[in-house]
Amino acid sequence: MMADLRSLPQVNAVLDMPEAETLLARFSREEVVSAVRAEIARLRKALLAGDSSGPIGGTDAAFFEAVETHIDTHRLASLRPVINATGVIIHTNLGRAPLAPEAVAAMRAIAGGYANLELDLTSGERGSRQGHVERLLCQLTGAEAALVLNNCSATVVASLAALAGGQTVIASRGELVEIGGSFRMPDVITASGARLKEVGATNKTHLSDYADAIDDQTAVLLKSHTSNFKQVGFTTAPSRKALAELARETGTIFMEDLGSGVLIDLAPFGMTDEPVVRDVVSAGADLVMFSGDKLLGGPQAGIIVGQKDVVSRIAKHPMARAMRIDKLSLAGLEATLRLYLPPHDPRLKIPVLQMLAMRADVLEKRAYAVVERLKTAENVLRSAEETRILIVPTIAYAGGGSLPEQDLESFGLSLERSDMRAVDLARRLRGLDLPILGRISNDKIIIDLRTVLDSDLDKLVEGLLAALTR
Numbered sequence: 267m268m269a270d271l272r273s274l275p276q277v278n279a280v281l282d283m284p285e286a287e288t289l290l291a292r293f294s295r296e297e298v299v300s301a302v303r304a305e306i307a308r309l310r311k312a313l314l315a316g317d318s319s320g321p322i323g324g325t326d327a328a329f330f331e332a333v334e335t336h337i338d339t340h341r342l343a344s345l346r347p348v349i350n351a352t353g354v355i356i357h358t359n360l361g362r363a364p365l366a367p368e369a370v371a372a373m374r375a376i377a378g379g380y381a382n383l384e385l386d387l388t389s390g391e392r393g394s395r396q397g398h399v400e401r402l403l404c405q406l407t408g409a410e411a412a413l414v415l416n417n418c419s420a421t422v423v424a425s426l427a428a429l430a431g432g433q434t435v436i437a438s439r440g441e442l443v444e445i446g447g448s449f450r451m452p453d454v455i456t457a458s459g460a461r462l463k464e465v466g467a468t469n470k471t472h473l474s475d476y477a478d479a480i481d482d483q484t485a486v487l488l489k490s491h492t493s494n495f496k497q498v499g500f501t502t503a504p505s506r507k508a509l510a511e512l513a514r515e516t517g518t519i520f521m522e523d524l525g526s527g528v529l530i531d532l533a534p535f536g537m538t539d540e541p542v543v544r545d546v547v548s549a550g551a552d553l554v555m556f557s558g559d560k561l562l563g564g565p566q567a568g569i570i571v572g573q574k575d576v577v578s579r580i581a582k583h584p585m586a587r588a589m590r591i592d593k594l595s596l597a598g599l600e601a602t603l604r605l606y607l608p609p610h611d612p613r614l615k616i617p618v619l620q621m622l623a624m625r626a627d628v629l630e631k632r633a634y635a636v637v638e639r640l641k642t643a644e645n646v647l648r649s650a651e652e653t654r655i656l657i658v659p660t661i662a663y664a665g666g667g668s669l670p671e672q673d674l675e676s677f678g679l680s681l682e683r684s685d686m687r688a689v690d691l692a693r694r695l696r697g698l699d700l701p702i703l704g705r706i707s708n709d710k711i712i713i714d715l716r717t718v719l720d721s722d723l724d725k726l727v728e729g730l731l732a733a734l735t736r
């Protein structure tokens with residue numbers, strides 16, 4: 267039988283019904299109209315597909331319920347908290363570094379009111395937004411001066427615009443990195459108004475390559491940390507000390523984009539690939555830039571430390587003004603940096619470092635505890651035939667383009683339902699009020715416990731139960 271589309275309700279007729287009036291009292295007309303349209307479209311589709319179970323020729327309670335659900339769904343905040351069970355600690359799609367409670371408290375303290383953002387409370391005169399963190403940064407890195415912008419990409423663009431606009435920047439062919447999110451070093455250099463002069467080969471660049479390329483147009487020698495890949499085999503690059511010396515002799519500026527950049531030595535955790543900012547400064551770099559929300563473990567920010575006169579040239583450039591840090595990030599950054607000072611131990615205070623340092627046997631115990639709790643919930647037992655939960659060893663990563671080769675031994679759960687494919691189970695986990703993001707491997711969902719915050723463990727169990735028992 268042909269579907270009779272004339273039997274579908276008309277938008278205007280629906281809006282005249284008393285049930286619509288109730289909705290119009292609570293929601294805007296635009297929201298109600300758009301939800302009614304969407305619901306009619308759904309009915310039309312069902313009708314064309316041969317399903318005539320809908321309210322043919324009119325509307326019923328279910329119709330209006332669906333309209334209301336539609337509006338409610340659209341009113342849900344778009345940006346929401348999720349549980350990161352991917353095992354990637356600094357996950358850019360999931361907002362990178364979770365903040366320490368101290369940083370959250372500092373942001374909350376100033377968010378709802380006014381603050382002395384650019385006011386010196388002692389003199390009552392105008393103060394500097396940078397003053398709140400500059401001394402801390404100098405203390406933590408050994409640098410003379412510091413400047414904080416919106417993110418690390420901004421620090422590179424603003425620095426090159428201020429120091430090398432219309433001139434050339436020399437960079438090694440082995441370091442012309444692409445970070446992701448369309449941050450490609452050659453494009454960034456061009457966008458800042460400087461010209462790129464590439465030197466060396468992909469795997470080997472010598473000091474003489476830089477020296478031979480320097481002329482009266484050269485403003486900057488740029489070194490970039492190859493943060494998201496690793497070269498092995500026959501590779502050569504000049505030392506920072508040698509590049510710093512060459513820059514000094516030729517009146518150019520040696521700057522290094524560290525990307526992640528760490529403030530403490532991670533070698534005790536077996537991580538040796540990320541340079542410590544202080545070491546780069548003491549090797550003689552004029553400028554060093556790094557992110558606030560990667561291994562530093564703070565809010566989104568880009569940090570420049572280096573020589574006073576060079577930093578102040580950048581600070582005066584309009585780009586630095588356009589890309590300046592906001593007060594909330596600044597408050598979070600200041601509080602995070604204070605956790606690097608005694609009596610604190612940043613490895614115990616900063617979530618990113620805690621996650622990095624967590625031992626595999628601790629994570630294994632955590633996995634057992636989670637499974638125990640899932641099993642004691644009777645619902646799971648009842649549907650046990652279709653649900654398989656196993657404790658499995660996993661590999662976690664630092665992420666955020668840092669420590670790309672560094673596997674972190676971890677533990678997690680492998681989830682499987684006999685009546686559902688992993689992609690469907692994953693969709694269900696994403697659809698929870700507090701979405702759970704795991705990863706899929708061999709048609710199973712892997713919940714890696716290294717990246718689940720302690721404070722989220724209860725909610726993780728609750729969410730898994732909801733997804734597995736429905």
Ligand SMILES: *Cc1c(COP(=O)(O)O)cnc(C)c1O
Binds near residue numbers: 419443449490568
């Ligand atoms: C991550 C990274 C950047 C970009 O930092 P954002 O804070 O994301 O803007 C730049 N350079 C390197 C080497 C990076 O690793």
